[in-house]
Amino acid sequence: MSTAPDPAPHSDFAQPGPHRQEGTPVTHDAIDQSTAEHSPTTAAAVGDEPIQRIPRALDTPLAAAGNSLDSGEQKGSAEPPAVSVWTTAQSSPAAQRKNKYTPESTAHPAKMLPEVVRHAVIHYTKPGELVLDPMCGIGTTLVEAVRLGRRAVGVEYEPHWVEVAQANLDLAREQGVGGDDGIDARVFHGDARQLVTLLPPEYVGQAALVVTSPPYGPSTHGQVSVAPGAGVQKYHHLYGNTLDRGNLANIGHHRLLAGFTRILAALRTFLKPGGHIAITIRPWREHAELIDLPSQILACGRAAGLIPVERNVALLARAAETDLVARGSFFQRDFIRKQREAGLPLHLIAHEDVLVFRTALFALRSNELKGVQREPKGLSRSVCHRDARVPGEVEAAAS
Numbered sequence: 001m002s003t004a005p006d007p008a009p010h011s012d013f014a015q016p017g018p019h020r021q022e023g024t025p026v027t028h029d030a031i032d033q034s035t036a037e038h039s040p041t042t043a044a045a046v047g048d049e050p051i052q053r054i055p056r057a058l059d060t061p062l063a064a065a066g067n068s069l070d071s072g073e074q075k076g077s078a079e080p081p082a083v084s085v086w087t088t089a090q091s092s093p094a095a096q097r098k099n100k101y102t103p104e105s106t107a108h109p110a111k112m113l114p115e116v117v118r119h120a121v122i123h124y125t126k127p128g129e130l131v132l133d134p135m136c137g138i139g140t141t142l143v144e145a146v147r148l149g150r151r152a153v154g155v156e157y158e159p160h161w162v163e164v165a166q167a168n169l170d171l172a173r174e175q176g177v178g179g180d181d182g183i184d185a186r187v188f189h190g191d192a193r194q195l196v197t198l199l200p201p202e203y204v205g206q207a208a209l210v211v212t213s214p215p216y217g218p219s220t221h222g223q224v225s226v227a228p229g230a231g232v233q234k235y236h237h238l239y240g241n242t243l244d245r246g247n248l249a250n251i252g253h254h255r256l257l258a259g260f261t262r263i264l265a266a267l268r269t270f271l272k273p274g275g276h277i278a279i280t281i282r283p284w285r286e287h288a289e290l291i292d293l294p295s296q297i298l299a300c301g302r303a304a305g306l307i308p309v310e311r312n313v314a315l316l317a318r319a320a321e322t323d324l325v326a327r328g329s330f331f332q333r334d335f336i337r338k339q340r341e342a343g344l345p346l347h348l349i350a351h352e353d354v355l356v357f358r359t360a361l362f363a364l365r366s367n368e369l370k371g372v373q374r375e376p377k378g379l380s381r382s383v384c385h386r387d388a389r390v391p392g393e394v395e396a397a398a399s
Contacts, residue, residue, distance in 0.1 A: 118148065
């Protein structure tokens, strides 16, 4: 295993932002708290345009990009089929993290379910291969990867969570993960949209798998407490400073899609030919209307030059013999109760989509690599970049 030293700690690590503040009154925002771990809200809360269905002006180039790739491997298919159901919530999220994550990890407003990562790592990589997460949060992808004998590298925008992710990797080392050789895992502080210049050249073309999830905007769930005379209070329910416009969580729905497309395109630089990207995504409801973020991210992946190969279901409920036992959060259950009392028969969302893409089977030519690394100019560039080699790669491989 590599003996490369961990990066030096950053001197600009800030103190935790509003996600650490207690005592914020719970209000009903008319948004479905659809999960126990992720939960989006409107961007209006931070002075941006409200989240809404993807507009036609953006949907058209995304669809065009997807259709161009369909003419190749996905010929005759509008989107990849759901090929499997992952039973990833047989134990509770707390049980999955027990003894593997520091207490500070619980404060993150949008943690990835460890079993989702484990399933992806086991099925798409071999021991010793590199796993990457460009928005790693508390380091769930990295921790689960190294505990399965893989190498790992992650990038995180918020300095506080960089420290927490590093602490979780240190905990794995203390518990003997990796044996005498230790573990090969590093966390970098920075904006994933600058991935090509942020990660060292040693990682170019090395990753076998990326596991990540887009930020959904400021989170409206978190921890709850009950104070006499003050009712239910919530805390640890926000990302960092909501005024930070550099944070993808704070920039509005359209720009989130554009920024995430840019990240997906940059990931091609670091993936092996035929490497996979697994993206966990959950829909949500705004004013009782279901926002189909998974389909929008599917279009973003195609626009970034990736090949969609699977659309899976990762359960957020325990699969019993005859039914599913939901693991809804306090906020999710509270929202569903209020909607049913108002006459709208909503149900708890008990799964998340896992979209799986892969890169082309052949390494990028030098001119194509420069195209991926070039800074996109405006929305049209970031959502419409395509890999011209994708449509004919199957024929080329067979010849």
